[in-house]
Amino acid sequence: MRVLVTGGTGFLGQAVLRQLAEKPFHIGSLQRASSTSVDDILADGAATVETLILNPELKDVCAQVEAFSPGVVVHIAAVSRAKEDEEGIRAMLEVNTLLPSLLAQSAARCGAKGMVVCGTSWQTSSPENIYDPFNYYAATKQAAEDILVPFAKNGLNVISLRMFDNYGPSDWRNKVVDLVFNAVVAQEPLKMSPGFQKMDLVYVEDAAAAIVAATERAAGDPLDQLEVYGVSSGEHHSLRDLEALIGEIAEAAPPIQWGERPYRPNEIMEPNRKLARVPGWSPHVSLRKGLERVWESKRNALRLAK
Template sequence: MNLLITGGTGFIGKHLVKELSSNHQLHLLVRPNTGSTIPKGVKTIVFDDNIAELHQYILENEIEGVFHLATLFVAQHQAEQIKNMLLSNIYLGTAILEATQHTAVKWVINTGTYWQHFHSEDEIYCPTSLYAASKQAFIDMAAYYTQVDDIKFVTLKLSDSFGDGDTRPKLFTVLKEAIVSGKQLQMSPGEQVLDILHVKDIVSGFVHLMKLLNENKALGSDYILAAKQRFTLREVVAIFEKVSGKKINVVWGGRPYRDREIMQPWNKGIMLPEWEAKLSLEEGINLYLSKTEQR
């Protein structure tokens, strides 16, 4: 199957590309300034805002499905970051949808976030941040294209992720660095509950959704991928210490909760049908540490 992937050089994208590359012809959409290495056997198209050119590429290469993972994540934005965030999170996806018009593309799998729902008990949209608002804005743009073209558009909403090859300044990267340095780690009081998935489970979710779409299963517009069990930040650190066999010098309450901290992850989402996480948090951390050779 000919597949177009955005965000294929990012953390989750790299793992998805690795999983799909043996059975599918992959085409990575990259921006002109990308400096990432492209895997062998994977084609690329450099998107320089020429939508007509992208449309022609999709036609000529008979692209049938799109994985849209590209995003610019900003937890707490600054004014100067707004333009690039909107270009990445709204414009790029909209340009791709425009380019898929009157082509062989049957479906688009989009990536959303739990952060689109600040209140855990509400089904309605309530953005935690401007980043989350930009993710929702693209979904609203996509609604037009699903009305005027015979294309399926499904969003997978993710919470936190981790795994080998993750260079983002996320929780487990920080914990691993703290083990190496032995320095004090100033953290919030740590009572917020986290939903964390290993990247292997996330990739399996994307691949499974592709399977459902290719089988023409009746699907809704969005689903979540959720961990087998949720833990507080304090519990996550304790599990990390247990698996690594190392004590981390954490100062709980050393910094305050950030503005609009999510204390309970969204629990009104619909789980992707016929999918479940395979790895427990402990198993995922064990795999993560073994892959990074930090035990």
């Protein structure tokens, strides 16, 4: 089967590409010219990935997709950290809403079986599964999900995965797990909110496995409707719990200054608990085990730097 992936050069996308490469798939990576070479991601040469360069303003993207003729399209690419100004809004709309719309249209026209899109748990701001977007980024992800409903009604197997925060070794995105570990290493104060918000942290390989499972499901028997699943660890920990666990693993207390920053506007204090998991998938790496792997990776990097 031919699988076309967007966002395959990102932190999560690289893990997805590596896992897809273990399957009997012909893989295509639709990416910007400035992105990492997929040859560097799959350095062992175990699989061949065909690279398709995404043109500015998505010009000719439909023709590119139809020429590749995928059986399933997997849309991981996202713009999530842009400012909510004119430039940021345009960027989020282009990648988070317009691109999946064009991908779905192209997939349907070339007879693809299905499409997997990555949304966000931030589409709901409470433990209940009720649409209440945390920010504009989450709203664009909901818009994409809604736009894909007509394609699902017309026979395309569409699966939307609401992604919770993922983490793992060598994460360059400067997210909370690395911020806390880096504070331990540098022993420099880290200003934080009061820290009582709870998080659902998913190890990157587990998150990637959920996307691969959804890809195989989208390639299978016809689905009755657009399906929505949560890629959740099932573990909910506060930021203060995370600090304590990292302190145990690193054997040094993270120098966090609690309450030095306010909570973000509309801060999500409890993650969504109502989303079902992709059939056949469950996480295998506990938060402690995942954090131990991150810490070992950082220790190895520090040894090499000496």
